[in-house]
Amino acid sequence: MTITTTRDETALDAAEDAARSFLEALGIRCDSPGTERSPRRMAEAYAAMLTPRPFEMTTFPNDEGYDELVVVRSIPVQSLCEHHLLPFVGVAHVGYLPGGRILGLSKFARVVEMFARRPQVQERLTRQVADWIDMELEPRGVGVVVEAEHLCMSMRGVRAGGTVTTTSALSGLVRDSPATRAEFLAAVRP
Numbered sequence: 001m002t003i004t005t006t007r008d009e010t011a012l013d014a015a016e017d018a019a020r021s022f023l024e025a026l027g028i029r030c031d032s033p034g035t036e037r038s039p040r041r042m043a044e045a046y047a048a049m050l051t052p053r054p055f056e057m058t059t060f061p062n063d064e065g066y067d068e069l070v071v072v073r074s075i076p077v078q079s080l081c082e083h084h085l086l087p088f089v090g091v092a093h094v095g096y097l098p099g100g101r102i103l104g105l106s107k108f109a110r111v112v113e114m115f116a117r118r119p120q121v122q123e124r125l126t127r128q129v130a131d132w133i134d135m136e137l138e139p140r141g142v143g144v145v146v147e148a149e150h151l152c153m154s155m156r157g158v159r160a161g162g163t164v165t166t167t168s169a170l171s172g173l174v175r176d177s178p179a180t181r182a183e184f185l186a187a188v189r190p
């Protein structure tokens, strides 16, 4: 399966106009050599942060009958909270217990990016990554842990800089088998 996303010039032009109005309403002038292109840069920056790269979801038959956990740690997470449209950044750890097929390792990072590059809450992002792997691979179990700092909590509002939020989504044997669950959680412990 190929996942594709596009954003056309007309949409970027409209976003640029809106960014200019937004900045001017806050008393920020965009008429110096350094700032005249800032509304365009802002539009392009948000478009980039909200657009995942297309990818092919490559799976392989599990010919070797590999039946232990596969854990990919420290996948970068860069998302925007849907409440403030400010970044939340951190890492995701993804593990699964293969069934009939195994997944190309890079695809775990691509799946995280696919669900991160949209207005999000961390809990939903975590669940969506787990559900996607469950649906596409039909493994015997899946575990996803996300650790992230929300800039809306660091740079404004409560200004609690350095706070890290941990969320998890487990299914199948990673949720229901105490030994597998413990092995996964030990593998992703900071």
Ligand SMILES: Nc1nc2c(ncn2[C@@H]2O[C@H](COP(=O)(O)OP(=O)(O)OP(=O)(O)O)[C@@H](O)[C@H]2O)c(=O)[nH]1
Residues within 6 Å of the ligand: 081, 082, 083, 120, 121, 122, 123, 150, 152, 153, 156, 157, 158
């Ligand atoms: N559960 C959850 N909450 C989030 C996430 N990102 C941001 N939030 C929270 O969403 C809430 C929005 O609360 P509001 O009271 O409507 O907004 P606010 O007045 O800007 O809140 P403060 O940040 O406390 O100033 C805040 O508590 C944020 O910390 C997330 O991924 N998950």
Ligand SMILES: [Zn+2]
Residues within 6 Å of the ligand: 081, 082, 083, 084, 085, 086, 150, 152, 153
């Ligand atoms: Zn926020």
